[in-house]
Amino acid sequence: MGESVMANQQSAETTAYHTGCRDSLGQLYHHHQPWLQQWLSRRLGCGESAADLAQDAFVRLLQTPRHLDSFDGARAYLSRMAKGLCVDHWRRLDIEKAWQDALAARAESHLPSVEHQQIVIETLCEIDRMLARLPEKVATAFLASQLQGKPYRQIAEELGVSERMVKKYMAQAMLQCALIEAGFEASL
Template structure:
């Protein structure tokens, strides 16, 4: 059961359990339901926040992204985040401040994803041979790139640099060590950490495929 945009929460609750999808894209993760348990008080509070602030949030997002339909999707995802992790937002000011922060983060993620996808499309268009990729394969590839991009954002700067030098430029560990001004042992440590993150990404996708 997925929470639909611009609708009351009432139709999506059943005995205190709520099934939600975290995003609206075509990635494997988007199809996995997340179940959250809400108390009666939490349910009432979340419904009140939704009714009081959905219109305001949609209007704010419409100005931010210059598209009413996209703003509706982002507002939907913002309230999904709130449902997933309810907050004690006692005043209208607190509620709007929190919703604005979540919505802004979602916008940033969306723009980053669009940049990653455009870079991938540029690579495809530059290939001399025709590349036949299904929409499903395209979605998985873009999602993988987004996960790697997010991984690089999480890693310390030198770890990310070492990973890119190795995987994109094909440099040896010794060459990377010279570029970064560190020991070869340090480079091995950097790469081990980066590859562990890659293994975790692959495991997440395998889990998603089984759901």
Template structure:
């Protein structure tokens, strides 16, 4: 909960930077509706972080830092959605799921992508080589130029991360 002083600071920050941030998003996206959504998301993220007062001394930089992260997430989601929709177009019409099932699958795909993206690069690669490509730990070790024992550690780390991520999502 914000104190009255923090609330007044936030109000001043919002009123002073909202239009500028929305114009910035609009230039990047070319869509006023998406720009408005991401602008709001930026300020919501700021509220949720319960930012320390010193960040308000350089609001442009701090808001831009949050906004860039949201923009990357937006583009990643768009790319993933496009790939998913392209894959659906390749299916036979009789095999196509209902719109509701498609939406659930896309949301699940986005969650898996977010979970994998938060893994360190070599851990993510090892996990995907094992789960998607079906490679053995020895084959993965050769590809990543690490020991087989390190691949086992990567896999244990990835599995633990998956469990923790799932638990954190269930709490929301």
């Protein structure tokens, strides 16, 4: 498409936006979904994943409506949201690969069902999100204790804090784990 045709199209879209689409998710979707999907496709290199993430972006807008006051403001917001969705997507792929690598080391007769594997992946993704929300020292203390089996005294020395502070860190992390567990139980 020529530059003048693209400029005319954007001008028409901008005019359409200002004539009322900010009040309608349908209009927002109509004006921005193809652009967002193309934007995601360039970053992900996969049209199917881009389509899924573009849909996720609009589902999020449906769940938590935003007042977007301009065409450019809508695109800026959608691109910020899409960057976060890409990061989440890549993190999930890393988690799925690590899980598949762990399964590859097991005998086929000892593999969990496909349903159980999906539950494990979802749980690992939720734990990853929880760890990302925690302050760095809290997450480090939690991982050192739970994955490496280090005693609180050793963790305290490594982090340069008191053992009492490590106990506080662990309490913070365990509270987040309890909230995750409560959320999963509520969804069953």
